[in-house]
Amino acid sequence: MSQLGTKKAEVDLPVRTKYEESRRQKTGVFFKKKVGWLFIIVSILAITIFNFYPMVQAFLLSFQSGMGANLEYVGLDNWRRLFGDPTFIAALTNTTIYLLIQVPLMIVLALFFSVLLNDPKLKFKSFFRIAIFLPCVTSLVAYSVVFKYLFGIDGIINQFLLNFGFISQTINFLADPFWAKVVIILAITWRWTGYNMIFYLAALQNVDKSIYEAARIDGASSFQQFFQITVPMLKPIILFTSITSTIGTLQIFDEIVNITNGGPGNATISISQYIYNLSFEYTPDFGYASTVSYVIVILVVILSIIQFRVAGEKK
Amino acid sequence: MKKFNLMFLAAASMATLAACSSGDEEASGGSGSEGSADVDEITAWAWDPAFNIAALENAKEAYNGDGDYEVNVIENAQDDIIQKLNTGLSSGTTNGMPNIVLIEDYRAQSFLQAYPDAFHPLTDVINSDDFADYKIATTSYDGEQYGLPFDSGVAALYVRTDYLEEAGYSVEDVTDITWQEYIEIGKDVKEATGKNMLTLDPNDLAQVRMMIQTNGSWYVEEDGSTPNIAGNETLEAGFETYKEMMDADIAKIVSDWSQFVGAFNSGDVASVPTGNWITPSVKQAADQSGNWAVVPMPRLDMEGAVNASNLGGSSWYVLNVDGKEQAADFLLNTFGSNPDLYQTLVEDIGALGTYSPAAEGDAYAVEDEFFGGQQLITDLSTWTDEIPAVNYGLHTYAIEDILVTGMQDYLNGAELDTVLESVQGQAEAQLK
Numbered sequence: 001m002s003q004l005g006t007k008k009a010e011v012d013l014p015v016r017t018k019y020e021e022s023r024r025q026k027t028g029v030f031f032k033k034k035v036g037w038l039f040i041i042v043s044i045l046a047i048t049i050f051n052f053y054p055m056v057q058a059f060l061l062s063f064q065s066g067m068g069a070n071l072e073y074v075g076l077d078n079w080r081r082l083f084g085d086p087t088f089i090a091a092l093t094n095t096t097i098y099l100l101i102q103v104p105l106m107i108v109l110a111l112f113f114s115v116l117l118n119d120p121k122l123k124f125k126s127f128f129r130i131a132i133f134l135p136c137v138t139s140l141v142a143y144s145v146v147f148k149y150l151f152g153i154d155g156i157i158n159q160f161l162l163n164f165g166f167i168s169q170t171i172n173f174l175a176d177p178f179w180a181k182v183v184i185i186l187a188i189t190w191r192w193t194g195y196n197m198i199f200y201l202a203a204l205q206n207v208d209k210s211i212y213e214a215a216r217i218d219g220a221s222s223f224q225q226f227f228q229i230t231v232p233m234l235k236p237i238i239l240f241t242s243i244t245s246t247i248g249t250l251q252i253f254d255e256i257v258n259i260t261n262g263g264p265g266n267a268t269i270s271i272s273q274y275i276y277n278l279s280f281e282y283t284p285d286f287g288y289a290s291t292v293s294y295v296i297v298i299l300v301v302i303l304s305i306i307q308f309r310v311a312g313e314k315k
Numbered sequence: 316m317k318k319f320n321l322m323f324l325a326a327a328s329m330a331t332l333a334a335c336s337s338g339d340e341e342a343s344g345g346s347g348s349e350g351s352a353d354v355d356e357i358t359a360w361a362w363d364p365a366f367n368i369a370a371l372e373n374a375k376e377a378y379n380g381d382g383d384y385e386v387n388v389i390e391n392a393q394d395d396i397i398q399k400l401n402t403g404l405s406s407g408t409t410n411g412m413p414n415i416v417l418i419e420d421y422r423a424q425s426f427l428q429a430y431p432d433a434f435h436p437l438t439d440v441i442n443s444d445d446f447a448d449y450k451i452a453t454t455s456y457d458g459e460q461y462g463l464p465f466d467s468g469v470a471a472l473y474v475r476t477d478y479l480e481e482a483g484y485s486v487e488d489v490t491d492i493t494w495q496e497y498i499e500i501g502k503d504v505k506e507a508t509g510k511n512m513l514t515l516d517p518n519d520l521a522q523v524r525m526m527i528q529t530n531g532s533w534y535v536e537e538d539g540s541t542p543n544i545a546g547n548e549t550l551e552a553g554f555e556t557y558k559e560m561m562d563a564d565i566a567k568i569v570s571d572w573s574q575f576v577g578a579f580n581s582g583d584v585a586s587v588p589t590g591n592w593i594t595p596s597v598k599q600a601a602d603q604s605g606n607w608a609v610v611p612m613p614r615l616d617m618e619g620a621v622n623a624s625n626l627g628g629s630s631w632y633v634l635n636v637d638g639k640e641q642a643a644d645f646l647l648n649t650f651g652s653n654p655d656l657y658q659t660l661v662e663d664i665g666a667l668g669t670y671s672p673a674a675e676g677d678a679y680a681v682e683d684e685f686f687g688g689q690q691l692i693t694d695l696s697t698w699t700d701e702i703p704a705v706n707y708g709l710h711t712y713a714i715e716d717i718l719v720t721g722m723q724d725y726l727n728g729a730e731l732d733t734v735l736e737s738v739q740g741q742a743e744a745q746l747k
Binding site for chain 1: 394397398401404405407425426428429430431433517518568569570571574577709710712713716717719720722723741744745
C-alpha cells in the first residue's frame with residue numbers, strides 16, 4: 001500500500017514535469033532517449049522477471065488443482081468451486097464489510113485531523129502530528145498483538161468499561177462475531193488514519209490562503225469553508241487515498257491473523273488469510289489458492305478503472 | 316560500467332529462474348537424488364528450543380553409531396517449516412531442504428500424499444513394533460513407514476485436588492469417568508469454589524478432537540479423505556458434550572494460548588483436559604505444588620470408548636535428498652533404538668517419547684512432588700499404549716475450520732443433524 005502510494009503521489013505533483021522540461025532543454029533529445037532506455041531496461045527486465053512472469057504462471061496455476069506437487073489442469077473447475085465455497089464467500093463478505101465501513105470512516109477521520117492540525121493558531125502542532133502519525137511506523141504484528149490484549153476478556157478495555165459501569169459483565173470481544181469485526185476495524189483505522197492524514201496535510205499546504213480569506217470576508221462559516229473549499233480542493237487526494245486504502249484493505253492479512261485468526265468461526269476471515277490457509281494450513285492446493293488470489297487482482301483492476309474514470313485522467 | 320553490472324544482474328536472475336524450472340522437471344521425473352552421495356553434514360529442522368530442539372541436541376550426544384558426519388540442528392517456527400516444505404517441495408528444488416524434519420502428526424498424511432517420493436521410507440530402518448500403535452497409523456502411508464514416532468501426545472486430565480476436596484470429591488472420583496460425570500462434578504466444584512471447571516476456546520475444537528478419539532473416530536473415514544461428519548455418532552456425542560459444558564456454565568471462555576495457560580496458572584480453573592506436553596506449563600506455578608494430580612482422560616459415554624486419547628504430537632521424517640542414508644542412520648541410532656536417550660529426554664526436558672522399550676527405565680518411575688508424588692511418566696506412558704489408533708488423514712485442519720463455524724451455529728440453537736449435514740456438504744465440496 002505504501003509503495004503504491006508514493007509512486008502515485010509523485011505522478012500527481014506538477015513539480016516533476018517542470019523539472020523534466022528544464023532538463024529537456026539542456027540535453028539533446030537523442031542522447032536523453034538512449035540514456036533513458038538504459039536506465040529503464042533494468043527495471044523492465046526486473047519487473048518482467050519478478051512480476052509479470054509470476055503473474056502469468058499464477059494465472060496458469062489458477063486453472064489447475066491438486067494436492068501439493070500433483071497439479072493437473074481442471075479448466076474452469078476452480079472458478080465453479082469458488083462460487084459454491086462458503087468459506088470464500090464468508091471471506092469476501094468480511095473483506096467487503098471492512099472496506100465499506102473502515103475506508104470511509106478512516107478517510108473522514110483523516111480529513112478531520114488534517115484540517116484541525118492545519119490551523120495556524122494551533123500550539124504544539126508537531127507534537128500532535130507526530131502522535132497521530134506514529135501508529136504508521138509500528139510493526140503490523142506488534143500492534144495487532146497489543147490490540148488483541150487490549151480487547152481480551154481480561155484486557156484493559158473490559159476493565160475500563162466495567163469499572164466505569166458501562167457494562168455489567170465483561171464482553172468477550174474476540175469471541176463474538178460482531179465485536180471481533182469491530183475490533184479489527186478499530187485496529188486498522190488506528191494504524192492507517194495518520195498515514196492518510198499526511199497526504200491531506202501536504203495537500204492543504206498547497207491550498208491558497210487567499211481563498212479562505214475571501215470566503216471569510218463573504219461571511220462563510222467554518223462548516224461552509226470546509227465543505228465548499230477544503231473538500232473540493234482536496235478531491236484528487238481524497239480519491240487517491242480512498243483507492244489506495246481500498247486496495248490495502250482488500251489485501252488485509254496481518255491484523256486478522258494476529259488478532260482473531262479469522263475467528264470466531266469464519267466471522268473475521270479475509271481473502272488473503274483464506275489464500276494462506278489453502279496453501280499452508282490445509283493440505284496445499286496452490287491451484288485453487290491462485291484462483292482466489294486472482295479474485296483480488298480482478299477486484300483491484302475494477303476499482304482502479306473506477307479511479308481513472310472518476311479522477312478523469314486525460315490520457 | 317554500471318550498465319554492464321546491471322545487465323549481468325539481470326542475466327543472473329534469468330539464469331536462476333531457468334535453474335528453478337529445470338529442477339522442477341527433474342523432481343517430477345522421479346526422485347530428487349539418484350545414487351547416494353556421501354555427505355559429511357546433515358541438517359535437521361524442529362521448532363521448540365525447550366522441547367524438540369533440545370531433544371535433537373540430546374540425540375547428538377547419545378548417538379552411538381559409527382557414521383562420520385556432523386548434524387546441524389536448525390530452529391524454525393513450525394509455521395515456517397510448513398511453508399518452507401510446501402514451497403520447496405512443490406517447486407521441486409531440494410536446495411535448502413533439511414535432511415531430517417519434524418512434522419506434526421495431524422499434518423503428516425497431507426505431506427506424504429501431496430509430495431510422493433519426497434520422503435525417504437524408514438520401513439527397513441526402524442522396528443514399528445517398538446512404538447505406540449496409534450503413532451504408527453499416522454506416520455505410515457501406502458504400506459511404507461515414513462515417520463519415526465517422536466513425542467507422545469497422550470491426553471490427560473490435570474486436576475486441582477484442593478478444589479475437588481472443597482467440593483467433596485477425591486482424585487478417585489475423577490479417575491476413569493465419562494464426560495457426563497465430569498460435567499456433574501464441574502457443577503459442584505463451581506458451586507463450592509466459584510471456580511470454573513475448565514477453559515474452552517470456541518475457535519479451537521481440540522476438546523472435541525480428543526473426545527472423538529476416545530472412541531476411535533475422526534473427522535474423516537478410514538481412507539483418510541472422505542469426510543465423516545454427518546451421521547458420525549461419536550462426533551454427535553462430542554458436539555453434545557461440548558454444548559452441555561457450555562450450557563452448564565462450567566467453562567471459562569478463552570481465545571488464545573496465553574489466556575489458556577494464564578487461567579490455570581492463576582488458579583482460575585479446577586482442571587485442564589489436554590495433551591501431556593502441558594506439564595511444564597502447569598508446573599510454572601510453583602506455589603501450586605502438591606495441589607495437582609493427573610488422571611486419565613474422561614471418555615464419551617459410548618460402547619467401546621476408552622479413557623485414553625491424544626492431542627498433538629509429532630514425528631521425525633527423512634527427506635529424499637542427498638544424505639538420506641546418513642539421516643536414517645542418525646535417527647536409527649538415536650530415537651530409533653536407544654532407550655537411554657529417552658531416559659535423558661524425560662529427565663532433562665520432560666519429553667515423553669513413544670518408544671515402548673524405554674518405559675522400563677528408572678527415569679520413568681520417578682515420583683513427581685508437584686503432582687503429590689504421582690509416578691506421572693509411568694502413568695502417561697501406560698495410557699499412551701491404550702490410545703485408539705485412528706487415521707488422521709489429510710484434512711484435519713480444513714474440516715475443523717468448517718466445524719468451528721458449525722459449532723457456533725449449534726451453540727446458538729441450530730439442530731445438530733442439520734449442522735453436521737451442512738458441514739458434511741461443505742467439506743465434500745471443498746475437499747475434492
